[in-house]
Amino acid sequence: EPEVTQTPSHQVTQMGQEVILRCVPISNHLYFYWYRQILGQKVEFLVSFYNNEISEKSEIFDDQFSVERPDGSNFTLKIRSTKLEDSAMYFCASSEQARNQPQHFGDGTRLSIL
Amino acid sequence: AQSVTQPDIHITVSEGASLELRCNYSYGATPYLFWYVQSPGQGLQLLLKYFSGDTLVQGIKGFEAEFKRSQSSFNLRKPSVHWSDAAEYFCAVGGAGGFKTIFGAGTRLFVKA
Numbered sequence: 673e674p675e676v677t678q679t680p681s682h683q684v685t686q687m688g689q690e691v692i693l694r695c696v697p698i699s700n701h702l703y704f705y706w707y708r709q710i711l712g713q714k715v716e717f718l719v720s721f722y723n724n725e726i727s728e729k730s731e732i733f734d735d736q737f738s739v740e741r742p743d744g745s746n747f748t749l750k751i752r753s754t755k756l757e758d759s760a761m762y763f764c765a766s767s768e769q770a771r772n773q774p775q776h777f778g779d780g781t782r783l784s785i786l
Numbered sequence: 787a788q789s790v791t792q793p794d795i796h797i798t799v800s801e802g803a804s805l806e807l808r809c810n811y812s813y814g815a816t817p818y819l820f821w822y823v824q825s826p827g828q829g830l831q832l833l834l835k836y837f838s839g840d841t842l843v844q845g846i847k848g849f850e851a852e853f854k855r856s857q858s859s860f861n862l863r864k865p866s867v868h869w870s871d872a873a874e875y876f877c878a879v880g881g882a883g884g885f886k887t888i889f890g891a892g893t894r895l896f897v898k899a
Binding site: 705707713714715716717720728730763765774775776777778779780782 | 818820822827828829830832835876878886887888889890891892
């Protein structure tokens with residue numbers, strides 16, 4: 673069964689540094705998403721992306737965040753100047769356009785900010 | 787406002803006993819409902835989903851859930867719990883056709899021998 677793949681599985685970064693989290697969605701999917709889960713808390717929506725533009729974003733997704741689909745297969749989340757509170761598990765997801773199809777989640781990237 | 791409430795932060799059941807995890811939702815349109823399971827440090831695995839039709843849906847690992855529109859609930863059940871079921875369970879709404887998924891806070895299941 674096709675999967676959403678995320679790299680790296682664990683990223684350690686110094687505070688203030690830029691970090692890019694990478695995702696390869698399922699090939700025929702058209703919607704792409706990023707979610708965040710701070711340790712011990714619930715999974716929170718960050719942003720959705722469709723047709724090469726952001727379709728929805730949460731209040732968490734401020735100017736330090738950006739997303740990009742640089743080619744036909746990758747979907748990236750960039751955090752420009754990381755803060756300690758950015759430490760979390762970041763999940764990528766993708767879905768087909770049809771309304772009766774669920775999102776498929778990757779295994780996540782654990783981001784640790786030192 | 788769209789939201790999902792899981793009233794139980796954690797539940798402990800004996801192995802072999804039945805399980806019911808509660809979930810209530812608030813959603814403006816016809817909801818798409820999901821249950822996910824997450825083992826420590828792992829990703830989210832979809833247990834089951836409800837989009838329409840039969841209100842009792844079957845999922846993987848012997849789980850089932852019942853959609854009750856009048857109660858805005860989507861409770862997860864399993865008739866006999868195994869030790870390997872110990873994990874965090876998330877109820878979620880939305881998340882289809884381009885709509886974001888809204889997760890509940892999760893219920894951590896402990897299984898005792």
